[in-house]
Amino acid sequence: MRFGLAALVCLAAGGGVLAQERNATQPRGLTTVSGHVYCADTNAPARLAKVMLQPVDVIDSMTADANKRMSTHGEAVETLLDGSFSIAHVAPGTYYVLAAQPGYVSPLASMYLEEAKPPAAKDESAKKAPKATQITVDPDLPVSVNVTIERGAAVSGTVLYDDGSPASGIGVHLLIRRKGEWANIPVTPLDSSHFFAITDDQGHYRISGLPPAEYLLEASLYLSKMTYRSDGHGTSGTSISSGDSLDVYAGGNTRRKDATPFTLVAGEQNGGEDIEIPLSKLHTVRGKIEAARDGHELNGGSLTLLHADDKSNAAHAEVNKDDNSYVFSFVAEGDYILHVDEAEDDEYRVLPNKDADWPPTKTETHTLRRYGSADLPVHVSGDLTGIVVSVPDAGEP
Numbered sequence: 001m002r003f004g005l006a007a008l009v010c011l012a013a014g015g016g017v018l019a020q021e022r023n024a025t026q027p028r029g030l031t032t033v034s035g036h037v038y039c040a041d042t043n044a045p046a047r048l049a050k051v052m053l054q055p056v057d058v059i060d061s062m063t064a065d066a067n068k069r070m071s072t073h074g075e076a077v078e079t080l081l082d083g084s085f086s087i088a089h090v091a092p093g094t095y096y097v098l099a100a101q102p103g104y105v106s107p108l109a110s111m112y113l114e115e116a117k118p119p120a121a122k123d124e125s126a127k128k129a130p131k132a133t134q135i136t137v138d139p140d141l142p143v144s145v146n147v148t149i150e151r152g153a154a155v156s157g158t159v160l161y162d163d164g165s166p167a168s169g170i171g172v173h174l175l176i177r178r179k180g181e182w183a184n185i186p187v188t189p190l191d192s193s194h195f196f197a198i199t200d201d202q203g204h205y206r207i208s209g210l211p212p213a214e215y216l217l218e219a220s221l222y223l224s225k226m227t228y229r230s231d232g233h234g235t236s237g238t239s240i241s242s243g244d245s246l247d248v249y250a251g252g253n254t255r256r257k258d259a260t261p262f263t264l265v266a267g268e269q270n271g272g273e274d275i276e277i278p279l280s281k282l283h284t285v286r287g288k289i290e291a292a293r294d295g296h297e298l299n300g301g302s303l304t305l306l307h308a309d310d311k312s313n314a315a316h317a318e319v320n321k322d323d324n325s326y327v328f329s330f331v332a333e334g335d336y337i338l339h340v341d342e343a344e345d346d347e348y349r350v351l352p353n354k355d356a357d358w359p360p361t362k363t364e365t366h367t368l369r370r371y372g373s374a375d376l377p378v379h380v381s382g383d384l385t386g387i388v389v390s391v392p393d394a395g396e397p
Helices: 003-011 056-060
Strands: 031-039 050-055 076-078 084-090 093-100 133-137 143-149 153-161 171-178 181-184 196-198 204-210 213-230 235-248 262-264 275-277 282-291 300-307 313-318 325-332 334-352 361-370 374-380 384-391
Touching: 031 093, 031 133, 050 056, 050 084, 056 093, 076 084, 093 143, 133 143, 153 213, 153 262, 171 204, 196 204, 213 275, 235 275, 235 313, 235 325, 282 300, 282 334, 282 374, 300 325, 313 325, 334 384, 374 384
Parallel strands: 031 143, 153 275, 282 384
Antiparallel strands: 031 084, 050 076, 050 093, 093 133, 153 204, 171 181, 171 196, 171 213, 213 235, 213 262, 282 325, 300 313, 300 334, 334 361, 334 374
16 A cells, blocks of 8 residues: 555544445445546546545634644545546535645645735635535435646755765655744645655655745754564564754754745746755753752753743753763754753653563653752853753742
8 A cells, every 4th residue: 555545544534445346235325426537737647646525514614723634534545547536435415526646736735825915914714715626415316526636836955964965864844834934734634745755865855746835945853762573574663752853944054033935836846945954063962950959960851952042942852761861962053041840850660561562661750859940051062061950949949
């Protein structure tokens, strides 16, 4: 099964059977919706395109503030090589016929793009309808419908480290303006793999199927660890964030406010959006937390690096229970405030998991004493080690 269809069904929570059911006997009142999907730019059939039906009231009830994650069910199919599709057992009602294929614009795109109007002219309560064909299904009456999909714009480029080596395996995604701020593009059943790419071994990426809009490109360095098991029939694993991450923009900027957006027009193929990761200007900051009352090391705590100028978040870390230390792995040069919160003396108990559980052990945390918060100004121009933050007892200033 291709990833695109699998993601489509997972996001349409409770998604139904993936099949082209043509000959099954249907219960009374249900019917079949069939038709073809065509590519507007070539007039050719859209082969292996995804097609699903969604009730009009479900889509139209998604407001401008919603996260666009749908809780619904239904059948998702793929078109045959002649572009035809058939969806059986459809209940009476009014539906949008949603079709998508890599490189083509999602019919739901218009729902999350901001209008190009002055802020005062925007109607935040206005709802945008998807650009999708609407059908009405009556009991026991088959419906035939043809759908056309539009070729979208695309952006591509290369992500490199500043020593010239390719940055492979880096997540690259697009942001759009929502209410005057840059935000992630909402996830919908048809857009699950859009607006995001992973760089290849040469650092190249390409994101296609984009509607005309203003975008901001963001590349993310991200460290994680994974527990895994292999039983001879395959390997499964669970990835856990380490908290170490950094977003980088064109020009080597590491702050969103300094990034430069770009605009795509309909069908444009923009191949020059490159990003350089400023490896030589990224440093490690590590240290420990101690109690001001007696100077002993604390083995629990949450730390946040804040930009000194506007107090915005730059990075987050937790105290490592194995050696009582914290570490920030990707810190750009500049001035920060190191904020400590939730500092604790903890007792950790390593317990065995049940035989069927993985990993084989689990850790329980028992808090013995809590401490107050503290701030420490930090200037980063190189790697910093041994940065100790003293925290007061809880309740002390």
